[in-house]
Each structure stands twice: as C-alpha cells, then as structure tokens.
Amino acid sequence: MYEDNHTSFVGILFVEIKIQEDLVYDKHTGELIGFCDLDSIGNEILNLENLVGNCQKSQVAKFMLVIMVRGVNSNLKFPLAGFATNSITADFLYPIIWKAVSLVECVATLKVLFCKYDGASANRRFFQLHKIDNSDEPVYFTINPHDNSRNLYFISDVPHLIKTARNCFSISFSHKNTRGL
Numbered sequence: 247m248y249e250d251n252h253t254s255f256v257g258i259l260f261v262e263i264k265i266q267e268d269l270v271y272d273k274h275t276g277e278l279i280g281f282c283d284l285d286s287i288g289n290e291i292l293n294l295e296n297l298v299g300n301c302q303k304s305q306v307a308k309f310m311l312v313i314m315v316r317g318v319n320s321n322l323k324f325p326l327a328g329f330a331t332n333s334i335t336a337d338f339l340y341p342i343i344w345k346a347v348s349l350v351e352c353v354a355t356l357k358v359l360f361c362k363y364d365g366a367s368a369n370r371r372f373f374q375l376h377k378i379d380n381s382d383e384p385v386y387f388t389i390n391p392h393d394n395s396r397n398l399y400f401i402s403d404v405p406h407l408i409k410t411a412r413n414c415f416s417i418s419f420s421h422k423n424t425r426g427l
Contacts, residue, residue: 256350262312265308313327347392361399363401373386
C-alpha cells in the first residue's frame with residue numbers, strides 16, 4: 247500500500263464511548279438532524295404502548311465501541327468499525343479486536359504494532375486474556391499471529407490515565423478524604 251516500508255506501520259485504537267440519548271440521525275447521510283422531542287400526546291402514546299404491550303422490547307444501545315487505525319510514521323487515520331453496545335465485555339471484545347487486526351494486516355497490508363485503549367475494565371481484562379502462563383507479570387504484548395517476527399504491544403491511553411489519576415486525587419482530597427490517597 248505504501249512505497250516506504252516504515253510508513254506501513256499502524257496502531258489500532260479502540261474505546262467505548264457513551265452515546266447521547268434522543269439524537270436523530272439521517273440513516274442515509276449520517277447527518278445529525280437534532281433531538282427527538284415528542285409532544286405530550288406522543289409521550290402519552292408511548293407510555294400507553296409500554297403499559298399495554300407485554301412483549302419484550304430490545305434494549306437501546308447506550309455505548310459505541312469505536313475502532314480506529316492510526317499511522318505511526320504517516321498521516322493515516324481512519325475509523326475501521328463501530329459497534330453499538332450496552333456494555334462490552336472482554337469475551338466479546340477479543341474476537342472483534344483480532345478480526346480488526348486481521349483485516350488491517352491481510353486486507354489493507356499494513357503492519358499493526360500496537361493496540362491502544364483506555365483504562366476500562368473490559369479492556370484491561372482483554373489484555374489479561376493473552377497471558378501465556380499463570381504468572382503475575384503484567385501482559386504488555388503478544389506475538390502477532392500474522393507475522394511471528396513482530397510483537398503486538400498493548401498501550402494504555404496516557405490522557406485517560408492522567409484523567410483517572412486526577413479524578414482519584416480530587417475525590418480523595420476534596421470529598422472528606424474518602425480514598426485516603
């Protein structure tokens with residue numbers, strides 16, 4: 247895809263973000279139209295449907311898992327996939343991320359060096375699924391199945407780490423020393 251070998255190195259970034267409720271999008275263009283605000287009659291009809299209907303309704307997604315590809319030595323950046331979720335677990339994340347790595351490596355012929363994530367518990371658990379033995383050592387890489395000569399590194403998102411540390415100190419010192427940091 248790229249003439250220079252060094253420009254074909256990329257990273258996969260993934261994060262689960264909260265979706266704003268009651269937003270309306272045009273399904274053809276993806277353009278944000280506005281908020282869904284029913285008048286009082288529309289709200290009453292929805293309430294009546296909920297009271298009368300005994301059928302199980304599917305739950306509306308509250309989060310979006312976004313997977314992006316970023317170039318290491320190039321300006322390449324694009325969203326690879328997005329999945330509507332209610333809360334993803336490491337068991338569901340595992341095949342999704344490895345499918346993304348496979349697509350980027352085999353179809354786009356790029357070389358994935360790392361996966362970058364925020365500190366969500368599902369993401370941390372995802373990396374623990376890559377332990378080879380029962381050691382207490384942290385997992386920070388795995389062998390890339392598409393090229394055994396390259397490791398695939400797991401990197402935590404530094405801005406999220408700083409924000410988490412800030413929030414922990416803030417909670418500890420300003421709210422009656424609840425955490426005692």
